[in-house]
Amino acid sequence: xxxxxxxxxxxxxVHAHKADIFCRDETRVDWHSKALWMLREKRDRAAGSIxxxxxxxxxxxxxxxxxxxxxxQYLETFEQNCIANGIQVHWAKxxxxxxxxxxxxxxRHKVKKLVKSKSMLTEECHLNPYxxxxxxxxxxxxxxxxxxxxxxxxxSHIVVPAIHMKKEEVGDLFHEKIGTKAGGSDPLYLTRAARxxxxxxxxxxxxxxxxxxxxxxxxxxxxxxxxEGNADMGANLPKLQLxxxxxxxxxxDIDSAAVLLRTLARNATGQPVTTYSAFYRGPQPEGxxxxxxxxxxxxxxxxxKILAESLKCIRCGGCLNTCPVYRRSGxxxxxxxxxxxxxxxxxxxxxDTNSIAWACTLCGSCTYICPTKVPLDKIIFHxxxxxxxxxxxxxxxxxxxxxxxxxxxxxxxxxxxxxxxRTALRxxxxxxxxxxxxxxxxxxxxxxxxxxxxEAWFKKHRSL
Amino acid sequence: MKIxxxxxxxxxxxxxxxxxxxxxxxxxxxxxxxxxxxxTCCGQPMTNSGCFDxxxxxxxxxxxxxxxxxxxxxxxxxASCLVAAxxxxxxxxxxxxxxxxxxxxxxxxxxxxxxxxIPAFTKPFAHKVSLQLSCHGIRMLSLATPSEQMGPRFNKxxxxxxxxxGIDIVYPDRRDECCGFGGTFAVDEGAVSAKMxxxxxxxxxxxxxxxxxxFDPSCLLxxxxxxxxxxxxxxxxxxxxxxxxxx
Amino acid sequence: MSSKLEILNALKLSALTNHPMPSIDVTPxxxxxxxxxxTNLNTVAGTLHKEGGLVALQAKVDEHIAxxxxxxxxxxxxxxxxxxxxxxxxxxxIDYAVIPGDIxxxxxxxxxxxxxxxxxxxxxxxxxxxxxxxxxxKIVPTLHQAAKEIxxxxxxxxxxxxxxxxxxxxxxxxxVGAHGACSLNVYLL
Numbered sequence: 041x042x043x044x045x046x047x048x049x050x051x052x053x054v055h056a057h058k059a060d061i062f063c064r065d066e067t068r069v070d071w072h073s074k075a076l077w078m079l080r081e082k083r084d085r086a087a088g089s090i091x092x093x094x095x096x097x098x099x100x101x102x103x104x105x106x107x108x109x110x111x112x113q114y115l116e117t118f119e120q121n122c123i124a125n126g127i128q129v130h131w132a133k134x135x136x137x138x139x140x141x142x143x144x145x146x147x148r149h150k151v152k153k154l155v156k157s158k159s160m161l162t163e164e165c166h167l168n169p170y171x172x173x174x175x176x177x178x179x180x181x182x183x184x185x186x187x188x189x190x191x192x193x194x195x196s197h198i199v200v201p202a203i204h205m206k207k208e209e210v211g212d213l214f215h216e217k218i219g220t221k222a223g224g225s226d227p228l229y230l231t232r233a234a235r236x237x238x239x240x241x242x243x244x245x246x247x248x249x250x251x252x253x254x255x256x257x258x259x260x261x262x263x264x265x266x267x268e269g270n271a272d273m274g275a276n277l278p279k280l281q282l283x284x285x286x287x288x289x290x291x292x293d294i295d296s297a298a299v300l301l302r303t304l305a306r307n308a309t310g311q312p313v314t315t316y317s318a319f320y321r322g323p324q325p326e327g328x329x330x331x332x333x334x335x336x337x338x339x340x341x342x343x344x345k346i347l348a349e350s351l352k353c354i355r356c357g358g359c360l361n362t363c364p365v366y367r368r369s370g371x372x373x374x375x376x377x378x379x380x381x382x383x384x385x386x387x388x389x390x391x392d393t394n395s396i397a398w399a400c401t402l403c404g405s406c407t408y409i410c411p412t413k414v415p416l417d418k419i420i421f422h423x424x425x426x427x428x429x430x431x432x433x434x435x436x437x438x439x440x441x442x443x444x445x446x447x448x449x450x451x452x453x454x455x456x457x458x459x460x461x462r463t464a465l466r467x468x469x470x471x472x473x474x475x476x477x478x479x480x481x482x483x484x485x486x487x488x489x490x491x492x493x494x495e496a497w498f499k500k501h502r503s504l
Numbered sequence: 505m506k507i508x509x510x511x512x513x514x515x516x517x518x519x520x521x522x523x524x525x526x527x528x529x530x531x532x533x534x535x536x537x538x539x540x541x542x543x544t545c546c547g548q549p550m551t552n553s554g555c556f557d558x559x560x561x562x563x564x565x566x567x568x569x570x571x572x573x574x575x576x577x578x579x580x581x582x583a584s585c586l587v588a589a590x591x592x593x594x595x596x597x598x599x600x601x602x603x604x605x606x607x608x609x610x611x612x613x614x615x616x617x618x619x620x621x622i623p624a625f626t627k628p629f630a631h632k633v634s635l636q637l638s639c640h641g642i643r644m645l646s647l648a649t650p651s652e653q654m655g656p657r658f659n660k661x662x663x664x665x666x667x668x669x670g671i672d673i674v675y676p677d678r679r680d681e682c683c684g685f686g687g688t689f690a691v692d693e694g695a696v697s698a699k700m701x702x703x704x705x706x707x708x709x710x711x712x713x714x715x716x717x718x719f720d721p722s723c724l725l726x727x728x729x730x731x732x733x734x735x736x737x738x739x740x741x742x743x744x745x746x747x748x749x750x751x
Numbered sequence: 752m753s754s755k756l757e758i759l760n761a762l763k764l765s766a767l768t769n770h771p772m773p774s775i776d777v778t779p780x781x782x783x784x785x786x787x788x789x790t791n792l793n794t795v796a797g798t799l800h801k802e803g804g805l806v807a808l809q810a811k812v813d814e815h816i817a818x819x820x821x822x823x824x825x826x827x828x829x830x831x832x833x834x835x836x837x838x839x840x841x842x843x844x845i846d847y848a849v850i851p852g853d854i855x856x857x858x859x860x861x862x863x864x865x866x867x868x869x870x871x872x873x874x875x876x877x878x879x880x881x882x883x884x885x886x887x888x889k890i891v892p893t894l895h896q897a898a899k900e901i902x903x904x905x906x907x908x909x910x911x912x913x914x915x916x917x918x919x920x921x922x923x924x925x926x927v928g929a930h931g932a933c934s935l936n937v938y939l940l
Contacts, residue, residue, distance in 0.1 A: 362652065401689045405680075424553060425551075425556060428556070428557075429554075435691075435692045437688075441558045449564075494516045495539070495543075497523075
């Protein structure tokens with residue numbers, strides 16, 4: 041189908057275009073939407089089972105806000121305490137510096153194989169290809185991450201990264217890559233095969249790397265949460281462990297972490313807590329533990345009062361599961377590593393298609409779902425304003441919006457008894473209006489135009 | 505009470521029957537109703553597109569239509585437009601006169617629930633209705649507790665309708681999931697918007713209700729287009745039309 | 752300028768205004784802690800053994816050993832058939848690890864385990880099946896209370912374990928037994 045908008049130079053990459061392609065297979069859209077809605081329903085049950093849910097959201101929001109407004113102090117305290125615990129701390133201002141720090145540590149230890157648990161930060165920094173180009177084998181150990189790594193795809197969701205794949209597709213992939221039987225697609229069978237395959241990797245790894253869910257300032261410890269146990273299998277076998285964290289991950293103390301741990305898994309998958317919530321407050325005996333603290337655009341985000349609140353996010357993925365647009369457009373339509381509402385919040389600024397900020401109806405469901413009350417709809421709305429101010433509007437808005445504004449403010453409106461559409465037809469250039477009637481009428485019946493406006497009716501029936 | 509009607513451009517031009525029902529029902533309840541002249545768009549299509557400059561003059565024109573108008577309340581039968589008007593008035597005019605207008609703004613359901621409740625209905629409305637809980641009404645105007653929120657629940661829309669004799673109120677699956685209209689979203693993101701609208705229309709039809717009843721004309725207009733395209737056995741009605749029929 | 756300094760300087764330009772630390776005061780549900788714990792342990796796919804204590808646990812261990820399984824115990828009073836090996840990797844063929852838990856959390860079925868009781872840190876993850884022994888009087892209502900009671904000294908490792916390892920990464924189908932233990936049995940002492 042020819043998409044009849046003028047999408048400009050980035051045409052094939054804009055969200056609407058990619059979403060349009062995703063939507064062509066309606067059965068698959070329904071399957072995708074339903075799978076994610078199931079997570080939303082599980083979340084509702086888990087959240088509803090504890091009477092203090094809304095109190096925890098408020099506490100989560102305030103704890104994060106407090107930490108963000110005292111970030112320098114908490115980061116320095118965290119670093120000092122880490123050092124006292126025998127942990128080595130590194131600071132990276134961007135993804136490139138992060139990758140180079142990681143590589144330096146690994147090459148100093150002559151690491152050939154690195155096992156890695158899920159970390160959206162390392163996705164953001166594109167660490168895997170960086171290390172692979174330098175001869176280090178990187179094994180993603182989360183099952184979903186391993187699936188997409190073998191399929192050479194990026195994650196399509198931040199908590200369930202292979203949610204877009206059907207079990208038959210995973211079966212075919214595993215058959216080809218790790219030798220499972222042809223046609224085997226039972227999730228239990230495939231998971232057990234991956235367990236055996238990854239055990240070998242854990243046992244032969246030279247170093248392990250994880251992301252960080254919370255960094256506890258007053259203890260100098262990091263908290264890592266998984267359901268599969270892959271982070272802890274990794275970090276506790278080789279003698280070298282690395283943990284990458286954004287500057288936004290720090291919290292004051294264990295009490296604060298407890299608040300966030302109470303909502304994280306409930307909001308993500310509906311579990312009361314992740315299977316493993318591991319606290320690392322120092323390396324193993326004769327081991328080495330490194331923490332890399334990364335900025336990569338976060339301090340820039342803090343300079344804008346509205347965008348800053350996106351740093352309260354704890355990456356539970358709840359906003360993706362509830363988002364009616366994400367569920368029907370898929371994780372690959374967003375032109376950013378992180379999709380969905382939070383992906384727009386943290387990725388719109390660098391989105392060169394300037395379209396992801398519009399992949400949203402501003403319904404606000406994400407904001408009410410969020411366990412730390414990130415005002416996602418307000419942030420997305422704000423991104424649109426920033427894009428407009430920078431003259432970076434998608435979908436032809438730069439040319440028609442001022443005309444709409446002028447038209448709506450004009451006197452013509454008052455005396456006209458025609459429908460807006462018919463009036464607009466006279467006023468707006470045909471080339472601008474065509475896409476509208478096209479995009480509307482392609483999927484829906486056009487409105488039945490009434491005989492007169494209410495204003496005209498009122499004059500006739502109520503005027504003195 | 506003396507009530508000034510705020511009739512957004514979409515209702516004025518595309519759904520005058522909603523405005524007429526609003527006027528008639530308020531009059532039946534004994535209110536004096538006026539229609540201040542010079543109303544236009546609330547600016548939402550522009551601000552939702554990020555174009556605040558383009559929104560300024562239309563917003564201020566709408567605001568001026570209400571400044572100095574002698575009334576107790578300004579009532580609007582369109583939740584989303586009302587929210588946008590409130591925010592945009594505030595954005596572009598910080599004067600006490602603007603604040604006075606903002607303080608009088610009510611969405612129709614909100615007004616009938618919080619300010620001037622309907623003492624009694626006179627006629628039955630013996631129909632099954634599936635309520636359309638539109639996003640801005642519930643998540644920005646607090647007309648009902650959103651499904652995401654836990655704890656005590658309220659629903660002003662149901663409360664206003666519940667006393668009508670014979671009415672049978674039901675909800676679609678995923679009761680307050682967005683219908684996919686989203687203003688210019690409907691054309692910018694045609695495919696996703698249409699899929700959301702189709703799912704919503706089908707969910708309403710699956711309840712077996714005769715009418716989809718809502719408080720937001722823009723969502724209803726979108727659903728109407730989807731319902732007719734899908735040829736579903738259900739029709740849209742604005743809450744004002746249902747209330748007016750029962751008075 | 753170092754990256755650390757650059758980041759700290761950039762933080763001075765934050766647009767956010769100071770927000771106070773909230774006081775964390777959440778009313779706990781204190782009735783029937785063992786019952787709450789059991790319900791939630793079941794939810795996370797674990798099994799609770801309330802009766803019999805150490806005797807029942809030892810009997811179960813003996814049963815496993817009689818079947819030719821490799822069992823390692825770190826619980827005082829429970830004897831098994833494997834010693835703690837010098838290196839972590841040698842734990843790879845352990846069928847059952849029996850480990851003391853410090854604190855149970857009623858609201859989510861999680862149990863706090865500290866590395867002092869693990870031999871190697873990897874023990875509770877690498878074993879095929881995990882058995883935790885938890886004193887019945889060490890169950891607290893929520894993570895707020897647990898946060899006050901857990902021990903995590905400088906240099907240590909500790910973990911809340913809630914059930915066996917699991918995943919739902921393939922079509923949202925829950926599979927118990929991902930990379931960590933495939934089952935969790937908890938014996939109340």
